Amino acid sequence: xxxxxxxxxxxxxxxxxxxxxxxxxxxxxxxxxxxxxxxxxxxxxxxxxxxxxxxxxxxxxxxxxxxxxxxxxxxxxxxxxxxxxxxxxxxxxxxxxxxxxxxxxxxxxxxxxxxxxxxxxxxxxxxxxxxxxxxxxxxxxxxxxxxxxxxxxxxxxxxxxxxxxxxxxxxxxxxxxxxxxxxxxxxxxxxxxxxxxxxxxxxxxxxxxxxxxxxxxxxxxxxxxxxxxxxxxxxxxxxxxxxxxxxxxxxxxxxxxxxxxxxxxxxxxxxxxxxxxxxxxxxxxxxxxxxxxxxxxxxxxxxxxxxxxxxxxxxxxxxxxxxxxxxxxxxxxxxxxxxxxxxxxxxxxxxxxxxxxxxxxxxxxxxxxxxxxxxxxxxxxxxxxxxxxxxxxxxxxxxxxx
Numbered sequence: 001x002x003x004x005x006x007x008x009x010x011x012x013x014x015x016x017x018x019x020x021x022x023x024x025x026x027x028x029x030x031x032x033x034x035x036x037x038x039x040x041x042x043x044x045x046x047x048x049x050x051x052x053x054x055x056x057x058x059x060x061x062x063x064x065x066x067x068x069x070x071x072x073x074x075x076x077x078x079x080x081x082x083x084x085x086x087x088x089x090x091x092x093x094x095x096x097x098x099x100x101x102x103x104x105x106x107x108x109x110x111x112x113x114x115x116x117x118x119x120x121x122x123x124x125x126x127x128x129x130x131x132x133x134x135x136x137x138x139x140x141x142x143x144x145x146x147x148x149x150x151x152x153x154x155x156x157x158x159x160x161x162x163x164x165x166x167x168x169x170x171x172x173x174x175x176x177x178x179x180x181x182x183x184x185x186x187x188x189x190x191x192x193x194x195x196x197x198x199x200x201x202x203x204x205x206x207x208x209x210x211x212x213x214x215x216x217x218x219x220x221x222x223x224x225x226x227x228x229x230x231x232x233x234x235x236x237x238x239x240x241x242x243x244x245x246x247x248x249x250x251x252x253x254x255x256x257x258x259x260x261x262x263x264x265x266x267x268x269x270x271x272x273x274x275x276x277x278x279x280x281x282x283x284x285x286x287x288x289x290x291x292x293x294x295x296x297x298x299x300x301x302x303x304x305x306x307x308x309x310x311x312x313x314x315x316x317x318x319x320x321x322x323x324x325x326x327x328x329x330x331x332x333x334x335x336x337x338x339x340x341x342x343x344x345x346x347x348x349x350x351x352x353x354x355x356x357x358x359x360x361x362x363x364x365x366x367x368x369x370x371x372x373x374x375x376x377x378x379x380x381x382x383x384x385x386x387x388x389x390x391x392x393x394x395x396x397x398x399x400x401x402x
Contacts, residue, residue, distance in 0.1 A: 073373040077365065080105040099244035099272065101294045104358075108298060111357035115350045123349055124323060124340070138349050141356030142339070145304050148359045149270075149289065150280040156312060158305040158339040159352050163271050164194040166290035166305035167238075169342060170267055171198035173315040174288075175236070181207030184233040186259075188213045188221035190246055195238050195269050208235070220248035227258055234264045241273035249273075256285040265311070271295050276374070278367045281306055293351065298358030302351035305342075312338040319344040 078084055081103045086093050095103055115137070121130035123138045139154070146154040160166040175198075179185070185199050189212050196210075203210050213229055216222040221239070230237065237259045242249050256266045265287035273279055275296040281289050288311075292303040307315075317324055317335055321344035326334040335341050362370065 073365070073369070077105075080107070080361075082106055082109065098275075098295070101300065102275065102297050104299065104354075105297055105361050107361045108354050108357045112299060112350050112354045115353050120350075122346055134349055137353050137356070138347070141352040141359075144356040144359045146306075148279075148363070149274070149291075149306060150282050151306055152282060153309060155337075155339055156306055156309050158307070158312070158342045159347055160290075160303045160305055160342075161301060161348070162294075162303040163269065163290040163292040164303075166303055167195055167267070167269070168198045169305055169318045170288050170290075170307070171202045173318045173342070174311070175199070175202040175208075176206060177316055179203075179206040179208040179235055182233065183208045183235045184211050184231070185209070185236045185238060186211050186213065186226070186229055186234050187238045188226065188240075189215060190221050190243055190248060191238060191240060192269060192271075195240070195267075199238065209233075215246075220246050221250065223251065223255075226255065230258050230262055230264070232262050234259060234262055236264055237266045238269070239266070240269040240271075241279070242270075242276070244272045252284045252286065256287075260285070275362070276367075277371045287311055293355040293358060296355075296358055297361055299348075299351040299354040302348045302355050304355075307338075309338070312342075315342075317344070318342050321345045323347075 083103050084093055084095065115134070119130045119133040119137070121128070121134040123131065123135040125131065126135075142157050142159065143154040145151075145157045151157060158166070158169065160169060175185075179202065183206070185203065185208055187196060187199070187210065199208075199210055202208065211229060213221055213226040216225075220243075226237075226239075237255060239250055239252070239255060240248070241252055252266070252268055259266050267288040267290070268284065268286045270279055270289050270291045272295070274291040279289075286306070287308055289306040290303065294300040294302075315338075319342075320333075323346075324336055324341050324344040326336050
């Protein structure tokens with residue numbers, strides 16, 4: 001039987017201590033601070049083995065790094081983030097809320113400053129120097145996104161306000177046009193509200209039916225049940241790639257094959273995977289994939305939708321206005337080719353350029369290196385937590401993205 005690997009997150013209560021600091025007393029932690037035990041799972045077996053793939057705070061303290069006998073990637077990159085160069089309540093700031101939004105390195109801030117101070121102008125509608133440069137940089141950012149996720153061409157990337165808007169774009173453009181009464185949209189109960197509510201609204205308008213897959217004994221989506229739920233009625237599967245709540249890591253390539261076998265499509269919420277692992281949309285064979293800039297060290301107010309070119313070309317406009325048109329007559333209009341068709345009005349130009357800079361920053365480190373850092377460094381996480389709190393460092397939120 002085919003094995004589909006994923007991970008599940010468990011929070012066992014325990015006392016933490018660092019063997020490298022024997023004089024320090026054991027520290028009792030709450031479940032949210034407890035050792036994270038990541039367990040692999042498969043559709044054919046509930047047995048599990050211990051593994052680790054969660055990142056550690058970028059600031060564990062020099063003493064902790066010294067105790068580990070290495071200089072961590074987090075410690076090396078900390079100087080790149082100006083916001084971390086401050087104290088809160090008299091202690092060094094430790095930021096762990098990356099699942100909600102990530103901080104921005106100075107390379108991204110510099111890119112934003114450079115645009116607004118040096119070549120601020122509208123794109124695609126001017127022939128003067130500033131407009132030409134802004135257009136070039138805006139489209140270069142699109143190419144960077146395409147290369148980052150290995151899209152076949154940059155025209156498969158649509159800039160949106162965020163991942164939520166990207167999902168709504170698919171729902172109201174592709175969904176309204178393709179779903180009919182009795183068609184099914186399959187989701188899991190672990191999806192973000194942004195991935196559920198748009199399809200509830202579209203189902204009310206089209207008569208489509210939403211079906212949900214529950215969690216298994218590992219408290220992750222029941223993959224085998226998802227497979228069994230796919231039928232000829234299934235027109236779309238909407239799933240996360242990685243969940244920062246459950247730490248589930250779904251076998252997207254397998255799910256895509258199952259739904260494609262019945263003529264359906266798959267939409268992948270990659271907000272929590274794109275910042276941490278190498279994501280290849282061609283390898284995954286995703287029809288749609290969405291992500292947000294602000295969770296990958298980029299600016300807020302910008303996200304993107306990836307969609308296969310043939311699907312995107314067949315989709316009607318989502319919003320009407322400037323830039324998305326080809327010709328406008330008093331009684332009708334013709335529309336531009338994608339991606340312009342879905343980018344009505346003046347876009348978030350500086351933010352898109354900032355996203356491009358964030359991608360440069362992540363690729364400069366290396367996505368595989370970022371991913372490899374997590375399992376290598378994670379086993380020391382409890383000791384680092386204990387030392388961090390013993391030293392009285394301030395923590396914004398005791399939770400971090402997986």
